[in-house]
Amino acid sequence: MKIGIIGAGTVGSVLARSMAMSGHEVYIANSRDPGTLSGVFSEFETVHPVWKDDLKSVSEILVLAVRWKDTGKVLEELGDMGGRILIDVTNNVDESFDLIDLGGKPSSMVIQELVPSARVVKAFNTFKISRYLDDRGKGIISFLAGDDGQALETVSNLVTSMGFIPYITGSLSFGGRLMNVKGRLAGKARSKDEADSIVREEAAKET
Numbered sequence: 001m002k003i004g005i006i007g008a009g010t011v012g013s014v015l016a017r018s019m020a021m022s023g024h025e026v027y028i029a030n031s032r033d034p035g036t037l038s039g040v041f042s043e044f045e046t047v048h049p050v051w052k053d054d055l056k057s058v059s060e061i062l063v064l065a066v067r068w069k070d071t072g073k074v075l076e077e078l079g080d081m082g083g084r085i086l087i088d089v090t091n092n093v094d095e096s097f098d099l100i101d102l103g104g105k106p107s108s109m110v111i112q113e114l115v116p117s118a119r120v121v122k123a124f125n126t127f128k129i130s131r132y133l134d135d136r137g138k139g140i141i142s143f144l145a146g147d148d149g150q151a152l153e154t155v156s157n158l159v160t161s162m163g164f165i166p167y168i169t170g171s172l173s174f175g176g177r178l179m180n181v182k183g184r185l186a187g188k189a190r191s192k193d194e195a196d197s198i199v200r201e202e203a204a205k206e207t
């Protein structure tokens, strides 16, 4: 898969490495000249630093890996996504890791509203990102939420290729809320039984 990552900080760098280790071609950009990433990924021939404006033309899927405060600007710069998948890894926290109030709306719904031309899938946000390098192939569940079945299937296949077990929690509204910071599926890895029981309990509250 050709994957473009917006943001080359802690999260973008780990995902770039993990995806490259899984056989994917990765294009990654920060807010500056790709030369600022020169040498950072030199151990991987398949991680290519590029200008952020070039990400869309070289990638089939994009990953949003910037701080919450930068999401509005980044999505505006991204423009028309033409139905491409956008994997949202962001969490609505500020620099002190305090929750930013979105009026009760799950953060990936806010992202989807900002970029209606993309198919947003929430993923990779519920536990420490370094686990995507350290815990590959250990049977750990990685949660996903989204409103488009085909996009969820594609991202599930990506998660599987990275050595994790995809678990679809539901829509951006329902699953996104559980995966949001302070949501019941956020903060630590969960077993399938734990996840099943949380999803069942929360679904029962909705009926």
Ligand SMILES: NC(=O)c1ccc[n+]([C@@H]2O[C@H](COP(=O)([O-])OP(=O)(O)OC[C@H]3O[C@@H](n4cnc5c(N)ncnc54)[C@H](OP(=O)(O)O)[C@@H]3O)[C@@H](O)[C@H]2O)c1
Residues within 6 Å of the ligand: 006, 007, 008, 009, 010, 011, 012, 029, 030, 031, 032, 052, 065, 066, 067, 068, 070, 073, 074, 077, 089, 090, 091, 092, 093, 124, 125, 126, 127, 128, 129, 130
């Ligand atoms: N750390 C974790 O374990 C973890 C886990 C799950 C989710 N998250 C979430 O993941 C997101 C990223 O966190 P992080 O720790 O990776 O942040 P970070 O280390 O501060 O990296 C942010 C990156 O975004 C880039 N950026 C900012 N504005 C941009 C723009 N307009 N265009 C392109 N790139 C831009 C920055 O580029 P410059 O260097 O050029 O400024 C930087 O590379 C956050 O929303 C966080 O809450 C974090």
